[in-house]
Amino acid sequence: MTDWQAVGYGFVVMFLVGAIGLAIPGLGQLTAGLVGGFVAGYVAGGGLVRGFWHGLLAGSLGGLIVGVLLWGAIALVGLAGGPVGGAAGGLAGFGVFAVVALLALVMAAESAVAGAVGAVLKS
Template sequence: MTDWRAVLIGFLTATILGVLGLTLPGVGQLAAGLIGGFAAGYLAGGGLGRGFWHGLLAGALGGILVGLVIGLLVAVAGWVGGPAGGLATGIAGIGIVGASVLVAFLFALESALAGALGGLLNS
């Protein structure tokens, strides 16, 4: 059974550290995902599999949030650009969906690995 409290705490940890990590591009987001996934896995406990699952969920939520924010920013830019901007951002939207899926996958993967370690340490 999924411990949503652990997932939410891991997600919030990764999100807050990710925002703070903007001062260190790349490194800050990587560390945020690892720490958030570890927190979710550790709080859920129960071994590798359970920690992996909870870290995966925490990281995936973070990736989905980033994708939604990027999509919203592009949509607003298209709206401001008028009909030509709408067409350009509509075409770009296909790439944004692909990039969002990739970002969500990467966030989830690193968090899941750290979550497995956290779950192992709290088994």
């Protein structure tokens, strides 16, 4: 069973480290995924597979939420150009969402590995 509290903690840590990573060169988003996944796996505990699962959820959740928010923001900006601008903004937003979703899969993969390590260290 999924421990959504562990996933939430991992997501929040990932978000905070990612925000700091934007301001501090060298820290970056890779570190955010690793730390957030580790936290999710550590809080969930229960072994390798359980930690992997919770790290995967924390990593993918963050990326997908950001992607949907960017899609909506770009579509809203496009509405300033009328109906045609709204359609163009929606299409451009979907393109951005697709790229962010692909990056979320990459972030989720490394978060999953870090989650597995965190769960094993807790055991």
